[in-house]
Amino acid sequence: MSAAEEVVEGHQAVEAVPKRAMTLGTGTSLVVLAALLIAPVFVKNFIIFQMTMLLIYGLAVLALNILTGGSGQFSLGQSAFYAVGAYTTAVLMEHFNVNYALTLPIAGIVCFGFGFLFGQPALRLSGVYLALATFALATAMPQLLKLNFLEHWTGGVQGLVVTKPDAPFGLPMSQDMWLYYFTLVVVIAIYIFSVNLLRSRSGRAFMAIRDNEIAASAMGVDVALYKTLAFGVSAAITGIAGSLGAIAVQFVAPDSYTITLAISLFLGMVVGGVGWLPGSIVGAAFIIFVPNIAEGISKGLSGAVFGVLLFLVIYLVPHGARQVAILGQQLAGKLRKN
């Protein structure tokens, strides 16, 4: 037995990688939540609108994070799911007078089905090949939405105008502010569900598949089922983000949902830190605000400036916002010791 213990202890002298948290601590979460709750009171409607878009894109990045960070599958086709969600809401609201809030779960269910079905052929692909297949989906979607026989519902190239909802119960609130708080509630709920999911048996199955498919299968994980489920869940959340986006922008048109959107979301995920859910909001901020900053620096070369800024971020913090958070934590720890 002593031999066993010697071996064991000898091993433990080696410093191993500590556990990396998937979420923020309770304290930090509460501070962020308070900031998100109070901020709209002090700013103009346009800024409130931008904050709403930040949450919406954050949600879409979170969805991609579950797929890529969770189950290890790449997707450059998230714009297609976003479009399906947006159009589901627009069509239901404008053609069938369905309440905007009710359209969200419907869009979620429609997109879950769509993502789950798309996940079936995607099962045979992995890595860059999967990225290419999803890329094809993203490229096809705007054209599908323009199809003649769908025009009666989708409005064709013209798109559809969506009516912005008023605050209910006569709350003294602008439409923008109401929509912001509505979005915030939806986003927080989905964030909590996502954290629960990734920490659960299903989430562990996702991550097991990401890390080693054969071993996962030997442990009884139905690899095909969980891979398609991950696609379905990711598509459902992206679709709900698309719904919220349609309501916030008050307009859906095929060319709002091109591959550019999918690439932006992918970028947002990388900048936020793959697999780190709170990073999604940071990634969303990057894809919304950094192009504006780049334009402020040079109108003619905004694309190049954006490229340089992106390069700097990837060079300095390859693991994105997660890395910054870890560094901050370590710094705080050191300060406390001194």
Add this chain to the structure above:
Amino acid sequence: MTQAQLAQGTSPLLAVRDVSVVFGGIIALNGVSFDMRKGQILGLIGPNGAGKTTLFNCLSRLYQPSSGDILMEGVSILSRPPHRIAEIGIGRTFQNVALFPNLTVMDNVRVGAHSKTSSDIISDSLRLAWVRRSETEVNKKVQEILAYLKLEDVAHTVVSGLPFGTQKRVELARALAADPKILLLDEPAGGLNHEEVYVLGDLIRRIRDDRHMTVLLVEHHMGLVMSIADHVVALNFGKKLAEGTPAQVQADPDVIKAYLGSKDQ
């Protein structure tokens, strides 16, 4: 041999019946048969390319035998997909450690309990009461296994940074989490030093005794197999060369020839 054991009245836990595997024109396994009885440690030995890993992969359903059958408690396992092998009580470890490198030790072992539990994504997202109860039970079980294998101190460490020997124990813990009836170990001594191999042999025997398991040990390390196996099956070129107690197999002239080589080897 088989008939003699059948005459004793105990039916085998696992029966390999005339299994052949053909890859293209190569016969990797040629009509191999043997039985595993409850509580046995069965050592499967043979030189490189003898077909040990092929047989192992048939048991874990990664390969489909070209002919023959594999029966677990009298029922064929060959119609089951690989992910439905764990639920009938067959657990395994891998030759060069196949853990989930980005997960903690605890989460790795929890995945091991996947086949013992059930859930769906909606209940998991909402953390419904029954999901929480099931998770509490899983955690209790995992803690017990980690303590049993002396892994508590690294429970919350990501496995990719752990030393090889520790990773091997984590893999064992992960396999135990499903309460398998049969534990398939694919070259567990590979990459371990002399002392570690000795500790491992002790551990395998302890697992068999404490946790009432039956162990199939595929191993290169003769010393380990001969010291802990109750029964040894020797393969060479896809065929069963000899079967019996370690002493019998060790004395078998064909086995000696296969290992030490005759003129043409």
